[in-house]
Amino acid sequence: MSSGEETDRRYLLRKYNNNRVMIVSDLHLGFEAEWSDKGLDTREPHWSYKIIDQLKNEVSKTNPNQLLILGDLEHSFIHFKSSEKDKERIWVSNRWLREKTLHYFMEQIVKIDSLKVSLIRGNQDTSFLRSLEKLVKIYPQGAELFGQLGVWHGHTRPSAPILFSSEIMLGHVHPAIELIDELKIQHKYPVFVKLTVSREEIFHIFDFQLELEEIGLIDEVTITILPAYNKFLGGFTLNQRKKKYQSYPVLSQLLQHPKLRIHLTNGIDLGLLADL
Numbered sequence: 001m002s003s004g005e006e007t008d009r010r011y012l013l014r015k016y017n018n019n020r021v022m023i024v025s026d027l028h029l030g031f032e033a034e035w036s037d038k039g040l041d042t043r044e045p046h047w048s049y050k051i052i053d054q055l056k057n058e059v060s061k062t063n064p065n066q067l068l069i070l071g072d073l074e075h076s077f078i079h080f081k082s083s084e085k086d087k088e089r090i091w092v093s094n095r096w097l098r099e100k101t102l103h104y105f106m107e108q109i110v111k112i113d114s115l116k117v118s119l120i121r122g123n124q125d126t127s128f129l130r131s132l133e134k135l136v137k138i139y140p141q142g143a144e145l146f147g148q149l150g151v152w153h154g155h156t157r158p159s160a161p162i163l164f165s166s167e168i169m170l171g172h173v174h175p176a177i178e179l180i181d182e183l184k185i186q187h188k189y190p191v192f193v194k195l196t197v198s199r200e201e202i203f204h205i206f207d208f209q210l211e212l213e214e215i216g217l218i219d220e221v222t223i224t225i226l227p228a229y230n231k232f233l234g235g236f237t238l239n240q241r242k243k244k245y246q247s248y249p250v251l252s253q254l255l256q257h258p259k260l261r262i263h264l265t266n267g268i269d270l271g272l273l274a275d276l
Contacts (some may be wrong), residue, residue, distance in 0.1 A: 007266035010190060010229045012169070013062055016146035022064040025153075025171025026228035027051055028124065030101040031075035033094040045101045047232050055229070056108045059115065067115055068145075070171040070226060071122025071153030074101070078126040102128055110135050118145075122153040122172065154225070157250055163202055167222055173248060173255070174228040176235030177262055177276060190227035190235055192263040193273075195254065196220055205253045223254070227265060238262070239276040 012023040029048045059067065077098045110117055110132070118137040119125065129138060142152025142162050150165030152158045154172030162168060175193045180186050199219045228235060236247070238255065245252040254260075260273040270276060 008190075008231070009267070010227050010231075010265050011058060012192075012224070012226065013064065014149070014167075016149060019066050019146060020062075020064045021066045021068055021146075022059060022062060023068045023070065023151075023169060023226065024055065024229040025070035025226040026072045026122070026174060026230060026233075027055070027069065028072055028075035028228070028230045028233060029105060030077060030094070030098055031230065031233065033077055033097050034075065036094055036097065045097050045104075048101045049104055051230055051232075052105055052108050054231075056112070059109070059112060065114055065116065067109070067117045068151065069117070069119045070151055070169060071120045071155075072124040072171065073105075073119055073122070074098075074124055074126070074128045076124040076126045098127060102131055106132075106135065120151050120153055123155040154248070154251055158206060160208060163199070163206065163208065163221075165221070167224075168202070169224045169226060170251075171226050171228070173225050173251065174233060174235035175225050176227070176237050177239050177270070177273075178237050179276075188235070188237065190231075190265055191238070191270075192227060192265070193225040193238070193255075194222060194261045194263065195257055195259055196222045196261075197257075197259060205257070206250075225251075225254075238273055 010024065014021050014023065029051065030045060032045045032047055077094060116137070117135070118139065119132070120142055121129070121138060121140045132138065141156070142150070142158060144150050144161040144165050148166040150158070150162035150168040152162055152170055154170040174190070176188050176190050178186055178188050197220065199221050202221055202223065243255070245255055248255060258272070258274050262270040262273050262276065264270060
């Protein structure tokens with residue numbers, strides 16, 4: 001398979017009415033802080049800078065007027081005190097790294113002329129929010145946007161309005177598949193995961209108890225899980241024999257659905273996950 005940045009497109013472009021929207025998920029900016037806590041020298045968030053630079057470059061090439069981030073913009077810097085006395089208090093680790101990462105994101109992405117940035121809050125999005133709330137539209141629980149797109153991060157249960165949307169998207173999983181070449185060498189690839197089923201089945205997957213007479217349940221709907229935009233992180237390997245779906249309790253039924261289709265980030269359709 002060919003490689004290179006030009007064949008690793010980890011975003012989606014959609015046009016909704018007059019809105020040209022770039023959709024990404026799971027940037028995990030500042031993830032170097034985790035490495036720093038383990039003793040590695042991370043005096044500058046160089047890897048986070050590379051992710052931001054790549055995003056800026058792709059925004060420049062595709063010229064969207066909106067950027068929609070499906071959660072985990074940051075790799076959380078907030079931690080809870082472990083002692084009984086301080087259990088209600090929180091602290092921010094690697095504050096200097098957090099400030100550099102946040103400042104660079106704001107300068108390179110948020111301040112792009114004519115680009116509106118929106119964030120669906122993910123489970124890691126904690127310390128950036130107060131600094132961004134006046135510049136970025138933040139949706140704490142997900143949203144139904146443009147009258148047709150339902151989005152949420154994936155770590156919580158989606159709301160009914162999201163599931164009634166014409167198209168549904170989420171992140172959180174960092175989906176990947178493992179392929180073995182003719183030399184028996186294993187290769188791991190990030191992927192887009194797609195499922196097209198009736199809306200009634202979507203409601204069953206997420207255990208919503210609605211009357212079958214509800215408008216729209218007979219329609220087909222496509223739900224897409226985006227790969228992590230951060231190329232330095234691992235992913236949840238969908239086609240391994242021992243899949244730990246308990247890590248994603250909300251999405252367990254979705255991730256085990258027999259009709260899941262897998263698309264590489266270079267556009268190749270690998271077919272059904274069940275056949276891999």
